[in-house]
Structures are given as C-alpha cells and as structure tokens.
Amino acid sequence: MIFLRLFSHRLFSRQWWKTTLLVVLAMGVCVRLGIWQLDRLDHRRSFNARVEAQVKQPRLVLEGAALEADLQAMEYRQVIVTGAYDQNAEVALRNQAWNNLIGANLVTPLRIANSGKVILVNRGWIPLEDFTSNDWHKFQEPGEITVRGIIRQSQTRPEIGWRKDVIPGQGEAPLKAWNMINVAGIDSQLPFDLLPVYIQQAPNSAWIGMPYRSLPKVELSEGPHLGYAIQWFIFATILGIGYPIFIRKEEMSAKSRDLPRVTSTTDHIETTSRFIQNVVGGEWTGKG
Incomplete structure (x- = not known):
C-alpha cells in the first residue's frame, strides 16, 4: 500500500514530477540498451551459424558450375x-x-x-x-x-x-x-x-618463402551480449523499484532536518543524479 500511495500521490506531485520524468527516461534508456544487446546477440548467433555451416561444407573446387554459384553466401x-x-x-x-x-x-x-x-x-x-x-x-x-x-x-x-x-x-x-x-x-x-x-x-608447409600466409581466427562465441542485456534490464528494474523508496527516504530526511522542498529544475537534476548514484552504489534501499 505504501508503494501504491507513493506511486499515485508523490511520484507525479508538483514536487517530484520532473525527477520522476528523468527517472522514467533513464529506465527507457536502460531497456533500449538491453534490447540493443539482445539484437547484437541475435546477429552474433546468425553469424556463427553461417560460419559453422560453411566450415562443415566440403572444399569447393572453383571451376565450371561453381563459378556461377552465389559465392558471397559461402564466406569461410x-x-x-x-x-x-x-x-x-x-x-x-x-x-x-x-x-x-x-x-x-x-x-x-x-x-x-x-x-x-x-x-x-x-x-x-x-x-x-x-x-x-x-x-x-x-x-x-x-x-x-x-x-x-x-x-x-x-x-x-x-x-x-x-x-x-x-x-x-x-x-x-x-x-x-x-x-x-x-x-x-x-x-x-x-x-x-x-x-x-x-x-x-591458406598456409602451405611446402611454401617457405614470402609472402607469409595466414588465415583469420574467427571467434564463434556469443560474446558478452546476453550478460550486458541482463545487466541493463536489472538497472531498469532497480530504478523502477528503488525510486519510490528513494523518494520516501528523501522526504523523511528532509522532514527531519527541516530542509526545503525540491522545486527547481537544478534541484530535480541533482536529486536524480544522487538517486542514480545510489543505485549504482547499491545504496537505494537506504541501508548503511
């Protein structure tokens, strides 16, 4: 119930709506970055599948009908x-x-x-x-x-x-x-x-002179994209869950110290920055 009251009355109040907007934008950026990493993962998997399929093919003798084939689809x-x-x-x-x-x-x-x-x-x-x-x-x-x-x-x-x-x-x-x-x-x-x-x-053991020949080393791993995507989605989730708790903490702190309310744009930017720093530092729960 506390969360619902914070969401309905405080998040979009005159005091907090600008900060809320900035946090929502930050959440959107995190989600978009997560989707981008998933898209890169999909491209990486497609690339790996294409390379593996070509590597498994028998050696192509480039003559006759093979010269008319779609060679661009046969990379590697x-x-x-x-x-x-x-x-x-x-x-x-x-x-x-x-x-x-x-x-x-x-x-x-x-x-x-x-x-x-x-x-x-x-x-x-x-x-x-x-x-x-x-x-x-x-x-x-x-x-x-x-x-x-x-x-x-x-x-x-x-x-x-x-x-x-x-x-x-x-x-x-x-x-x-x-x-x-x-x-x-x-x-x-x-x-x-x-x-x-x-x-x-390709290198040939019978060829000992220059030019020196080598083949590219193709990495067929999925890379760090899935881990990065999960990380960005976690950041978005923490922002969404932690922000109402952060507001409650800020209001309680301001009330106990009789501090002025957050009103100016600069105040909202500074408050948002402080909240995000707390999220990154793992302090949004108010512990410590």
Missing part, C-alpha cells in the same frame, strides 16, 4: 582453384601485421583456368620496406598454380582508425595501395571483371 568455405596470376594488376593491402611487424599483404588477380573468370587472391604478407619500395616483382609466382584457401566477402568498411579508399575516377592512375579489399573498387580500375569475392590463401 574452403576453396581450391587453378589459374595464373596477373601480376601487372597486383595491389597491396597496407598496414598489415606479421609477428608484430608492420607490412602489407599482396592481393593479386588470378585468371581461373579454362573459364575467362578472374578472382582476387590475398597472397599474404611482405615487409614494410618491400612494400614502400614497390619491390614486389620478387614475390611473383609465374605460370599456372593451384591456390588453396577460404572464400572471403569484399570489405566494405575499413578497420578501426583507417579511412575508406578513394576510388580512382575514369582516366586517373590506378590505386596500388588499399586500406581494405574492396573488390568492387579494385574491379573499377581493371580492364576485366572480378568475381565478387576474394580468396584468403
């Missing part, structure tokens, strides 16, 4: 393809690390044998000094070769801290160093069409 599937590199159209992916050393990855179009199709291959890492000197010819792999790796989607957003690449316009010199493997962007500066994905070449 193992792939094998035979062809010859077009070294003249090679580009580099800058700011790549290998054992804490900075360098670049060489990305080279592979003309797939007996098909007329071309796909980009991330061949691996070279040192910074070789990248900056444009001394890439020593890493060439002439003739027909077989590439093993995984399918990767075109990168549409740069990694944190890097800017998007400025795609060269018609008649401008092709861009040799890129911040991301933007297949469509690289395609726009080439005289031939690329398949919409690229291959991340």
Whole structure:
C-alpha cells in the first residue's frame, strides 16, 4: 500500500514530477540498451551459424558450375582453384601485421583456368620496406598454380582508425595501395571483371618463402551480449523499484532536518543524479 500511495500521490506531485520524468527516461534508456544487446546477440548467433555451416561444407573446387554459384553466401568455405596470376594488376593491402611487424599483404588477380573468370587472391604478407619500395616483382609466382584457401566477402568498411579508399575516377592512375579489399573498387580500375569475392590463401608447409600466409581466427562465441542485456534490464528494474523508496527516504530526511522542498529544475537534476548514484552504489534501499 505504501508503494501504491507513493506511486499515485508523490511520484507525479508538483514536487517530484520532473525527477520522476528523468527517472522514467533513464529506465527507457536502460531497456533500449538491453534490447540493443539482445539484437547484437541475435546477429552474433546468425553469424556463427553461417560460419559453422560453411566450415562443415566440403572444399569447393572453383571451376565450371561453381563459378556461377552465389559465392558471397559461402564466406569461410574452403576453396581450391587453378589459374595464373596477373601480376601487372597486383595491389597491396597496407598496414598489415606479421609477428608484430608492420607490412602489407599482396592481393593479386588470378585468371581461373579454362573459364575467362578472374578472382582476387590475398597472397599474404611482405615487409614494410618491400612494400614502400614497390619491390614486389620478387614475390611473383609465374605460370599456372593451384591456390588453396577460404572464400572471403569484399570489405566494405575499413578497420578501426583507417579511412575508406578513394576510388580512382575514369582516366586517373590506378590505386596500388588499399586500406581494405574492396573488390568492387579494385574491379573499377581493371580492364576485366572480378568475381565478387576474394580468396584468403591458406598456409602451405611446402611454401617457405614470402609472402607469409595466414588465415583469420574467427571467434564463434556469443560474446558478452546476453550478460550486458541482463545487466541493463536489472538497472531498469532497480530504478523502477528503488525510486519510490528513494523518494520516501528523501522526504523523511528532509522532514527531519527541516530542509526545503525540491522545486527547481537544478534541484530535480541533482536529486536524480544522487538517486542514480545510489543505485549504482547499491545504496537505494537506504541501508548503511
């Protein structure tokens, strides 16, 4: 009954309605953040399911009918393809690390044998000094070769801290160093069409030189999203339950010390801030 009386008479009284509004807004923010974390959890689970499904698939031989398949839906599937590199159209992916050393990855179009199709291959890492000197010819792999790796989607957003690449316009010199493997962007500066994905070449025990090859480590956990969502919902619940108790405590304290009533906007903001601090500190129950 005390709670009901507080809710009906005090929460929206002239003294407390502004503070109540601020607390309700804070509760809404907490609930929204909780829903956002659940949405991120759902996206994470969907991503994990897609990756696991592709990892379990047999290795795709990229020839014939497979070249017409929806390769963008096959990210992380193992792939094998035979062809010859077009070294003249090679580009580099800058700011790549290998054992804490900075360098670049060489990305080279592979003309797939007996098909007329071309796909980009991330061949691996070279040192910074070789990248900056444009001394890439020593890493060439002439003739027909077989590439093993995984399918990767075109990168549409740069990694944190890097800017998007400025795609060269018609008649401008092709861009040799890129911040991301933007297949469509690289395609726009080439005289031939690329398949919409690229291959991340896998390490091979028989290959002991550069470029150094590696595959991405894909984390398939659900992350902290569920825990964060529960935390935000708990905060919203504590605000809703603790606020009436806080008002009662404040009024009793003010009455015992003959303090003025909360009236100004500044007073309401300060009172709300004090209440939220008590919630965070676990003191809203009035203990201590």
